[in-house]
Amino acid sequence: MTPALPVTVIGGYLGAGKTTLVNHLLRTSGLRLAVLVNEFGALPIDSDLIEAEGDALVSIAGGCVCCEYGDDLVGAVMQVMALEPKPDHILLESSGVAIPGSILASLLFVDGLRGDGVVVVADAAEIMNTAGNRYLADTIERQLADADILVLNKADLVDEAALDSVRNWLGAQVPGTRILPAVQGQVPHDALLGSVPLPRRGHRISGHAAGLFSSVVLHPSGPVDPVALATSLAEGGHGLVRAKGYVANEAGGQTLIQVVGARWTVEPAEPGHQTGVVCIGLKSGFDPGRLDGLGLVEAV
Amino acid sequence: MTITIYAARKILTMSDARPVATHVAVKDGKILGAGTLEELQRWGEHTLDETFADKVLMPGFVEGHAHSGAGSVWDGTYLGWFDQKDPDGKVWHGLKTTDEIVARLQEAAATGEGPVVGWGLDPIYMDNVRITRQDLDRATTDRPIVITHASGHIMSMNSKALEMAGLLKQGLNHPAIPLGKDGLPMGELRGPEVMAPAGQKVGYDRKALEGSERGLKAFGRLCVRAGVTTSTDLARIYSPDKVDVMLKTTGAKDFPICLVPFRHGRDMSPADLVAFMKEVKPKSTERCQLGNIKLHADGSIQGFTARLRWPHYQNGAPNGLWYVAPEQLLEVFERALEEDLLVHIHTNGDEASELAIDTLETALKKVPRPDNRFTLQHCQMATPAQFRKAARLGMCVNLFANHHYYWGDEHYKYTVGPERAERMNACRTALDSGVPMTIHSDAPVTPIGPLFTAWAAVTRLTASGRVQGEGEKISVAEALHAITLGAAFTLKMDHLIGSIEAGKRADFAVLDEDPTEVAPEALKDVPVWGTVQGGRIFAAETI
Ligand SMILES: [Zn+2]
Numbered sequence: 157m158t159p160a161l162p163v164t165v166i167g168g169y170l171g172a173g174k175t176t177l178v179n180h181l182l183r184t185s186g187l188r189l190a191v192l193v194n195e196f197g198a199l200p201i202d203s204d205l206i207e208a209e210g211d212a213l214v215s216i217a218g219g220c221v222c223c224e225y226g227d228d229l230v231g232a233v234m235q236v237m238a239l240e241p242k243p244d245h246i247l248l249e250s251s252g253v254a255i256p257g258s259i260l261a262s263l264l265f266v267d268g269l270r271g272d273g274v275v276v277v278a279d280a281a282e283i284m285n286t287a288g289n290r291y292l293a294d295t296i297e298r299q300l301a302d303a304d305i306l307v308l309n310k311a312d313l314v315d316e317a318a319l320d321s322v323r324n325w326l327g328a329q330v331p332g333t334r335i336l337p338a339v340q341g342q343v344p345h346d347a348l349l350g351s352v353p354l355p356r357r358g359h360r361i362s363g364h365a366a367g368l369f370s371s372v373v374l375h376p377s378g379p380v381d382p383v384a385l386a387t388s389l390a391e392g393g394h395g396l397v398r399a400k401g402y403v404a405n406e407a408g409g410q411t412l413i414q415v416v417g418a419r420w421t422v423e424p425a426e427p428g429h430q431t432g433v434v435c436i437g438l439k440s441g442f443d444p445g446r447l448d449g450l451g452l453v454e455a456v
Numbered sequence: 457m458t459i460t461i462y463a464a465r466k467i468l469t470m471s472d473a474r475p476v477a478t479h480v481a482v483k484d485g486k487i488l489g490a491g492t493l494e495e496l497q498r499w500g501e502h503t504l505d506e507t508f509a510d511k512v513l514m515p516g517f518v519e520g521h522a523h524s525g526a527g528s529v530w531d532g533t534y535l536g537w538f539d540q541k542d543p544d545g546k547v548w549h550g551l552k553t554t555d556e557i558v559a560r561l562q563e564a565a566a567t568g569e570g571p572v573v574g575w576g577l578d579p580i581y582m583d584n585v586r587i588t589r590q591d592l593d594r595a596t597t598d599r600p601i602v603i604t605h606a607s608g609h610i611m612s613m614n615s616k617a618l619e620m621a622g623l624l625k626q627g628l629n630h631p632a633i634p635l636g637k638d639g640l641p642m643g644e645l646r647g648p649e650v651m652a653p654a655g656q657k658v659g660y661d662r663k664a665l666e667g668s669e670r671g672l673k674a675f676g677r678l679c680v681r682a683g684v685t686t687s688t689d690l691a692r693i694y695s696p697d698k699v700d701v702m703l704k705t706t707g708a709k710d711f712p713i714c715l716v717p718f719r720h721g722r723d724m725s726p727a728d729l730v731a732f733m734k735e736v737k738p739k740s741t742e743r744c745q746l747g748n749i750k751l752h753a754d755g756s757i758q759g760f761t762a763r764l765r766w767p768h769y770q771n772g773a774p775n776g777l778w779y780v781a782p783e784q785l786l787e788v789f790e791r792a793l794e795e796d797l798l799v800h801i802h803t804n805g806d807e808a809s810e811l812a813i814d815t816l817e818t819a820l821k822k823v824p825r826p827d828n829r830f831t832l833q834h835c836q837m838a839t840p841a842q843f844r845k846a847a848r849l850g851m852c853v854n855l856f857a858n859h860h861y862y863w864g865d866e867h868y869k870y871t872v873g874p875e876r877a878e879r880m881n882a883c884r885t886a887l888d889s890g891v892p893m894t895i896h897s898d899a900p901v902t903p904i905g906p907l908f909t910a911w912a913a914v915t916r917l918t919a920s921g922r923v924q925g926e927g928e929k930i931s932v933a934e935a936l937h938a939i940t941l942g943a944a945f946t947l948k949m950d951h952l953i954g955s956i957e958a959g960k961r962a963d964f965a966v967l968d969e970d971p972t973e974v975a976p977e978a979l980k981d982v983p984v985w986g987t988v989q990g991g992r993i994f995a996a997e998t999i
Contacts, residue, residue: 169781170781170783170784171783196721196722196723196724196725196726196780196784229652229653230652230653230656230657231656251781252781252784253777253778253779253780253781255777258649259649261630261649262649262650262652262653263653266653267622289782291763291778291782291807291811292778292782294774294775295777295778298774
């Protein structure tokens with residue numbers, strides 16, 4: 157069985173920097189990304205960054221793909237899934253007024269697709285204003301609430317005090333949601349996308365030491381209950397943004413665990429993978445020492 | 457070309473100068489004048505045509521909000537509660553029980569291949585009976601059955617269809633997929649986010665037929681039966697190459713209406729959209745008026761996707777969805793105003809109407825256009841203050857009188873409650889506020905039939921037989937104005953159509969009775985003989 161294709165919905169209001177983030181991911185992830193854009197016509201995606209002669213960039217009509225006019229979404233997704241070679245990951249940039257969780261929900265029963273998570277981009281300078289707009293307040297509230305990970309973009313456009321205040325405000329709006337400050341959408345791709353480099357062939361997890369993120373590999377001491385481990389990683393208050401890896405399960409096989417914010421999935425895996433779970437978190441909020449209880453923590 | 461003078465029992469011209477006439481003279485598809493035979497004879501050599509000697513002529517009706525898909529839906533099987541006529545004039549009797557529905561589907565499944573498509577099902581009239589997949593399996597287990605409900609927000613499937621959609625399995629946990637006692641889906645899909653992908657997997661594509669030559673022709677026949685000579689096709693997505701197809705289809709000698717397609721803006725940037733409309737507008741013909749734009753601001757009230765002002769939905773459902781961002785709406789408005797293009801905006805909820813009004817006010821400060829006629833479509837919940845402001849900004853409204861009849865009881869009981877249900881589709885307030893108004897069917901959501909629509913606005917009866925919103929009734933004369941000149945005005949076509957006056961298109965609705973003489977309650981039953989469009993005669997009997 158081929159593994160399910162992960163899809164990440166990138167939501168957030170108009171002008172927050174969703175497209176900038178997509179372009180950043182295209183440039184840096186090293187993954188074959190297919191991009192679906194659900195917006196009124198304009199496609200400011202840097203198409204030079206798209207492999208496969210642009211086939212991997214599909215525009216879906218604007219409005220909201222989860223509404224009455226949503227017929228196009230599944231067709232577009234199918235088109236992308238039929239690509240050869242297959243993409244590693246699908247990014248779906250939703251329209252500025254869409255409710256991203258609904259979009260992810262509508263994709264869940266396309267066979268062969270796995271909802272990886274919802275990333276919501278918020279403009280550090282604007283989000284509180286937009287959330288105060290009488291027409292938009294509840295839409296913004298619902299967008300934020302759907303986020304597994306919040307990218308607080310344009311952090312350089314506000315001073316430190318303002319950044320703190322918007323972070324505090326967001327923290328109160330959506331307690332527990334991982335918030336990643338960013339400038340021009342520059343968030344390490346493995347903090348956002350499910351395709352975390354697995355601990356194999358001596359692969360080193362790149363470049364977080366210098367940045368805002370730290371990564372470790374968790375090695376459980378023996379076979380585990382994958383659901384219990386995934387739940388603990390997602391909800392245990394460790395401050396993880398993302399985790400992925402294979403573990404030995406109690407039935408003697410292997411299970412793939414994936415965590416995005418507070419969302420997790422487990423799926424049975426072919427045997428023979430190097431075990432270990434890569435855990436990535438914001439330095440400021442992630443204390444790898446707190447994972448000790450779950451197994452051996454290897455620094456990378 | 458020769459002059460034809462038509463004699464009629466009575467001609468209601470909708471022109472104040474000569475409200476009633478007995479004869480109308482036509483040349484080159486246009487009206488020379490309406491009056492007495494003696495008056496008109498001065499035009500010289502003519503043929504006196506007595507075809508309508510015992511008929512009543514009105515200006516051809518103008519449908520300001522319909523979709524040409526009302527023709528192509530008849531490729532599927534009608535399953536609704538009310539009797540409805542198909543494009544061939546065959547009456548499909550309304551179905552009152554699950555058994556009747558199964559029987560009709562069984563018949564449909566006996567011929568053809570691929571999915572068996574049904575439409576118009578409305579269990580609210582059947583005590584909200586739930587049609588299960590097992591019910592539908594009695595019609596066929598070999599072919600998938602896909603039924604869209606009249607509300608547009610529910611789909612029903614048989615087991616075969618659910619299996620093809622990959623949904624016939626245990627362990628589904630989705631609010632839009634109700635399960636039966638056996639833990640498998642019971643057969644209903646409740647919400648577009650599951651209906652669209654499931655339908656697609658079964659091979660049902662509602663948009664495939666839309667705009668096809670065959671669908672457009674079927675729509676034209678429906679129009680003739682309803683006395684309609686000009687109709688919008690209000691939310692079409694078309695590309696430049698489709699324009700030629702539309703012009704060719706509508707240009708056929710026997711195509712019986714003037715079609716007014718509005719290009720939906722959802723898949724183009726505002727700049728591209730406006731540029732495209734500017735480019736195609738000059739290609740307009742007598743039978744295809746191009747260059748207009750349609751946008752959706754919100755969803756529907758019964759689907760809880762319309763945007764409502766406080767106090768929102770009475771059951772506490774979260775407010776609906778925006779289908780466009782305010783900034784995008786503003787950009788389309790400004791660009792369209794600059795190019796003198798017409799924009800109609802779907803706004804069901806009162807908050808959506810408010811956004812459209814506010815946004816136009818902002819746009820007009822930058823691009824003043826006193827005669828913009830931007831029209832709020834449906835505009836079902838607008839408040840008196842909104843009507844007053846819309847009037848002052850030069851806007852129009854097109855109210856959904858048919859909806860009030862078909863779903864007024866639902867709104868009264870479930871969505872918004874009595875106080876707001878009674879003021880929905882407030883024709884009286886609109887007219888008193890001075891905002892130009894028309895009324896519509898939104899076919900195929902409800903059947904196209906301006907006389908029915910007029911009846912609904914006049915009586916304000918709901919399907920259960922209650923008068924809902926006595927204070928919002930309008931007179932028969934006002935309703936007849938709404939379905940002729942009123943609609944023409946919202947399309948910026950009132951100089952061409954909407955009344956029987958010198959210089960206008962020879963477009964007539966040919967009626968067997970006089971709608972101003974029958975009891976208001978009988979308005980919907982006035983028989984339509986057919987139409988005259990651009991001087992061409994179309995009898996419903998032979999269309
Ligand atoms: Zn419509």
